[in-house]
Amino acid sequence: MRIEIALSIAGLAVVLALGSAAVSLLAVRFPKVVRFAAMPLTGLCGLAAIVAGLGALLSGGVATATLPLGLPWLPWHVRIDALAGFFLLLFGLVTSAIGLYGPAYVRGLEQGRDSLVALGGFTGLFLAGMLLVVLADDAFLFMIAWEVMSLASYFLVAFQHEQAANRRAAFLYLLMAHVGGLSILLGFGVLASFGDGFAFASMRAAELSPMWASVAFGLCFLGFGMKAGLVPLHAWLPEAHPAAPSYISALMSGVMLKVAVYGFIRLVFDLIGDVQWTWGMAVLAIGSLSALTGALFALMQTDLKRLLAYSSVENLGIVFIALGLALIFIGTGHPLPGALAFVAALYHALNHALFKGLLFLGAGSILHSTHERDLEQMGGLLRRMPWTGFFFLIGCLSIAALPPFNGFVSEWLTFQAALQAWQLESGVMRSLIPIATAVLALTGALVAATFVKVYGIAFLGQARSRHVRRARPGPWGIRAGQGVLAALCVLLGLFPTLVINLIDAVPRQLLGGGLPDAGSRGWLWLVPNAFETASYSAPLVTVLLIAIAVLVVWSLHRVGVRRVRRCDAWDCGFAPPTARMQYTATAFAQPVRRVFALLFRVEEAQVAREDGGTRYQIKIGDRSWDALYLPLARLVEAAARRVVRLQSGNVRVYLGWTLVTLLVLLWIVSA
Amino acid sequence: MAEILTPSAWLLAFVQALLFPALAPLLVGWVRKVKARLQNRRGASVFQPYRELRKLLFKEARVAHTASPLFRAAPSVVFVATWLAAATVPLLTIDLPTAVVADIIVLAGLLALARVFLALAGMDVGTAFGGMGASREMMISALAEPAMLMAVFTLAMTAHSTNLGSLIAHHLGDAFVLRPSYLFAFAGLTLVALAETGRIPVDNPTTHLELTMVHEAMVLEYSGRHLALMEWAAQIKLLLYGVLVANIFFPWGIATDPAPASLAIGLGAILLKLAVLGAALAVAETVLAKMRLFRVPAFLNLALLLALLGLLSHVILEVGA
Numbered sequence: 001m002r003i004e005i006a007l008s009i010a011g012l013a014v015v016l017a018l019g020s021a022a023v024s025l026l027a028v029r030f031p032k033v034v035r036f037a038a039m040p041l042t043g044l045c046g047l048a049a050i051v052a053g054l055g056a057l058l059s060g061g062v063a064t065a066t067l068p069l070g071l072p073w074l075p076w077h078v079r080i081d082a083l084a085g086f087f088l089l090l091f092g093l094v095t096s097a098i099g100l101y102g103p104a105y106v107r108g109l110e111q112g113r114d115s116l117v118a119l120g121g122f123t124g125l126f127l128a129g130m131l132l133v134v135l136a137d138d139a140f141l142f143m144i145a146w147e148v149m150s151l152a153s154y155f156l157v158a159f160q161h162e163q164a165a166n167r168r169a170a171f172l173y174l175l176m177a178h179v180g181g182l183s184i185l186l187g188f189g190v191l192a193s194f195g196d197g198f199a200f201a202s203m204r205a206a207e208l209s210p211m212w213a214s215v216a217f218g219l220c221f222l223g224f225g226m227k228a229g230l231v232p233l234h235a236w237l238p239e240a241h242p243a244a245p246s247y248i249s250a251l252m253s254g255v256m257l258k259v260a261v262y263g264f265i266r267l268v269f270d271l272i273g274d275v276q277w278t279w280g281m282a283v284l285a286i287g288s289l290s291a292l293t294g295a296l297f298a299l300m301q302t303d304l305k306r307l308l309a310y311s312s313v314e315n316l317g318i319v320f321i322a323l324g325l326a327l328i329f330i331g332t333g334h335p336l337p338g339a340l341a342f343v344a345a346l347y348h349a350l351n352h353a354l355f356k357g358l359l360f361l362g363a364g365s366i367l368h369s370t371h372e373r374d375l376e377q378m379g380g381l382l383r384r385m386p387w388t389g390f391f392f393l394i395g396c397l398s399i400a401a402l403p404p405f406n407g408f409v410s411e412w413l414t415f416q417a418a419l420q421a422w423q424l425e426s427g428v429m430r431s432l433i434p435i436a437t438a439v440l441a442l443t444g445a446l447v448a449a450t451f452v453k454v455y456g457i458a459f460l461g462q463a464r465s466r467h468v469r470r471a472r473p474g475p476w477g478i479r480a481g482q483g484v485l486a487a488l489c490v491l492l493g494l495f496p497t498l499v500i501n502l503i504d505a506v507p508r509q510l511l512g513g514g515l516p517d518a519g520s521r522g523w524l525w526l527v528p529n530a531f532e533t534a535s536y537s538a539p540l541v542t543v544l545l546i547a548i549a550v551l552v553v554w555s556l557h558r559v560g561v562r563r564v565r566r567c568d569a570w571d572c573g574f575a576p577p578t579a580r581m582q583y584t585a586t587a588f589a590q591p592v593r594r595v596f597a598l599l600f601r602v603e604e605a606q607v608a609r610e611d612g613g614t615r616y617q618i619k620i621g622d623r624s625w626d627a628l629y630l631p632l633a634r635l636v637e638a639a640a641r642r643v644v645r646l647q648s649g650n651v652r653v654y655l656g657w658t659l660v661t662l663l664v665l666l667w668i669v670s671a
Numbered sequence: 672m673a674e675i676l677t678p679s680a681w682l683l684a685f686v687q688a689l690l691f692p693a694l695a696p697l698l699v700g701w702v703r704k705v706k707a708r709l710q711n712r713r714g715a716s717v718f719q720p721y722r723e724l725r726k727l728l729f730k731e732a733r734v735a736h737t738a739s740p741l742f743r744a745a746p747s748v749v750f751v752a753t754w755l756a757a758a759t760v761p762l763l764t765i766d767l768p769t770a771v772v773a774d775i776i777v778l779a780g781l782l783a784l785a786r787v788f789l790a791l792a793g794m795d796v797g798t799a800f801g802g803m804g805a806s807r808e809m810m811i812s813a814l815a816e817p818a819m820l821m822a823v824f825t826l827a828m829t830a831h832s833t834n835l836g837s838l839i840a841h842h843l844g845d846a847f848v849l850r851p852s853y854l855f856a857f858a859g860l861t862l863v864a865l866a867e868t869g870r871i872p873v874d875n876p877t878t879h880l881e882l883t884m885v886h887e888a889m890v891l892e893y894s895g896r897h898l899a900l901m902e903w904a905a906q907i908k909l910l911l912y913g914v915l916v917a918n919i920f921f922p923w924g925i926a927t928d929p930a931p932a933s934l935a936i937g938l939g940a941i942l943l944k945l946a947v948l949g950a951a952l953a954v955a956e957t958v959l960a961k962m963r964l965f966r967v968p969a970f971l972n973l974a975l976l977l978a979l980l981g982l983l984s985h986v987i988l989e990v991g992a
């Protein structure tokens with residue numbers, strides 16, 4: 001496909017997203033229009049984005065266009081290249097699954113009091129905003145699209161605004177999004193003042209001194225890191241993501257966080273250009289911190305959607321660990337391991353979009369069937385919702401980075417990149433990278449514990465509450481949306497080499513070199529460097545696993561006793577266990593909580609109940625609140641108290657202030 | 672290495688893969704026998720574990736009413752994943768096609784796959800013991816996995832390879848030098864192996880109805896052939912770690928070519944090494960006491976620290992040497 005056509009199709013995707021927003025306005029009179037028109041348009045928008053993304057990745061070219069929109073002297077520029085294509089593909093895969101999932105989910109809301117106009121309209125704007133961020137080729141359009149994305153998602157977080165917690169989460173989100181946006185704007189300002197103008201092309205050509213390059217890097221790391229939810233700027237994320245409807249959570253976690261990754265890559269690797277290895281150290285450190293903190297806090301949660309949100313902090317941490325490695329390797333002049341780490345980061349971003357999307361849709365279908373988000377009330381859902389249970393299991397195995405699923409591939413690539421640290425000259429870096437690797441390994445194991453907890457508590461065992469006992473499988477659309485994502489998780493795990501050959505266009509275009517050997521042995525083998533040093537064949541591992549399983553089961557049936565008898569659970573001969581006797585999610589996490597006690601702010605209390613018994617209560621707080629946010633909030637409040645003195649309520653005083661301001665401005669302008 | 676993907680190499684890999692389930696009960700029997708002698712008992716025959724497996728295979732399996740399909744699938748998944756992980760470890764020869772299919776990180780991943788299904792199976796029936804075992808197993812593994820990977824990465828960075836065959840070949844090709852990094856990695860990996868295979872001082876393989884149990888608590892609800900597969904998988908895992916430690920740190924004797932004579936030497940060498948390791952394990956289990964659960968993190972932190980020290984001493988002292 002010619003790259004210009006890909007750009008037109010990407011434009012079509014934007015139009016479809018806007019169309020879905022416009023159609024939703026009719027929902028004032030006809031609520032069904034969201035289900036029958038807006039959601040299908042969303043799905044088509046996703047498909048168009050997939051086609052455009054694949055076209056851009058396969059052709060490897062670049063296409064630009066100027067739109068007759070915007071300010072007279074500053075028309076909007078759009079551009080599609082391999083990097084944009086990759087993120088369009090990621091966007092499209094999740095969005096088209098949501099196009100399948102959404103209609104059935106929205107149906108449940110048609111009877112409620114919540115405004116479907118707001119839901120459909122802002123979803124469309126949100127999608128269009130994300131697409132335009134990826135397509136923008138000047139800072140002006142980029143910032144407008146960025147703000148559209150942030151504002152639309154603010155309204156989606158505030159969708160169920162009757163609950164005070166949701167309003168609070170939405171406000172925090174708005175605040176953080178704008179602080180981040182401001183930081184990005186300042187970063188663009190630095191770049192634009194060295195280039196001549198706001199178009200990305202002139203920024204790319206600008207020559208920055210190393211000091212100013214570091215300033216620009218710092219500003220955009222702050223801004224995009226805030227949006228990506230990196231520790232310690234993650235506090236908005238676990239509040240905001242669970243508040244929105246479930247498929248919006250999937251979009252926010254799966255796609256919007258990746259748009260932040262896109263912005264980071266676009267600015268740092270493309271626009272700033274000459275990367276410095278010290279930046280890589282900062283990114284590696286923050287990424288490791290995020291990965292570990294996110295994993296630990298995810299393990300402690302009992303609210304399913306909150307748990308998934310914390311797990312996004314962890315996964316974005318892994319993406320930034322890989323990006324940090326890429327910066328270090330490229331900054332010290334080792335392009336090959338740099339490209340490897342870069343590909344690992346992209347692969348993990350794609351994987352996370354798929355499995356986190358899948359898990360949020362799964363949480364949504366549990367919510368749809370049981371109206372329950374609290375793990376402590378679930379149990380035994382596998383037998384009541386077998387398909388959701390099966391797809392959710394695939395999501396859990398993928399996110400826990402187990403072979404042969406997709407999460408394992410990106411973790412394997414990240415480890416392989418980190419193991420190239422011996423090529424570095426500096427002893428400090430050679431020893432810091434292994435420590436980051438240890439953090440990554442610990443994170444992986446904690447994630448496995450987290451998702452054993454989630455799956456074991458929610459889907460296995462016995463139901464812990466009445467409405468969970470009565471759960472029914474969701475409608476087919478809900479199952480199909482999850483099924484698509486689950487199938488993609490398996491495919492990306494089984495055929496990593498094909499995917500990497502596709503992704504390879506991005507480093508080839510952006511860094512000037514990809515992985516030379518990735519596909520050298522055909523699609524069967526994943527070989528990052530040379531066959532002697534490391535190789536992984538996901539198809540063969542899977543074939544062997546299945547072959548041995550068939551062999552074992554068959555021979556057991558031939559040799560052993562086949563009979564299976566149903567009976568009560570044994571449980572060491574005690575009375576048959578009841579649902580109340582099962583391990584709870586809190587109990588499951590208790591050993592780890594004790595081991596890492598220093599990192600949590602734990603409040604334990606025994607509360608007397610009315611019936612004479614006692615209830616054990618535990619609250620696990622985030623230390624970053626005490627360390628960073630509360631002091632900052634107090635500072636702002638103190639400053640506000642000073643400023644309030646200006647507000648006397650007297651018009652003459654206000655006019656006086658205006659006069660003084662004008663005089664000062666005149667003086668500045670004339671001087 | 673591509674030339675090792677020949678039919679005869681695959682045949683050898685197949686034979687080697689079959690040796691793991693065949694030899695695993697023997698190692699357990701041997702450890703039990705030595706332990707019995709150390710405790711002034713005669714002990715059962717070293718072939719007793721085979722008889723136990725056979726007995727379980729011919730018994731009717733019972734499944735709780737509350738169990739889901741996952742409960743019945745889990746033993747096969749655990750057994751198959753553990754077996755495939757074992758098949759990637761060079762036992763007799765280093766020219767192993769399965770080591771090219773899956774390197775050491777994949778091996779750790781396959782063991783993690785087995786562990787996740789084991790823990791899920793423990794939680795499936797909804798008894799308190801199962802949840803307890805699963806929770807403890809996941810905590811121990813969360814702390815053990817980084818230590819294991821660090822120990823392995825020390826070796827991988829030395830050999831510039833995560834392929835187990837290349838790694839052992841590199842070590843064999845070296846003149847005998849006592850590298851500090853290898854010593855640290857050896858100590859770290861040994862501690863991890865004790866924890867991961869559920870041996871004293873972390874877990875007690877012979878305990879029942881004790882509040883300290885981990886592995887047994889998870890398989891408490893299993894019977895018949897399901898239990899046989901779970902137990903067999905645990906035995907294979909013990910053998911896997913034994914072979915890993917023996918062949919990585921003491922690779923002498925392992926066959927470097929597929930000639931029958933060198934394969935025979937390889938078999939003799941690994942049996943000898945495993946006998947020594949098994950005896951050492953028996954001695955350790957006799958003189959050590961089982962730890963309290965919340966002492967285990969300190970034990971595993973020690974393992975992680977040793978492994979990290981190994982890695983650091985490699986990247987600081989030995990690079991270029």
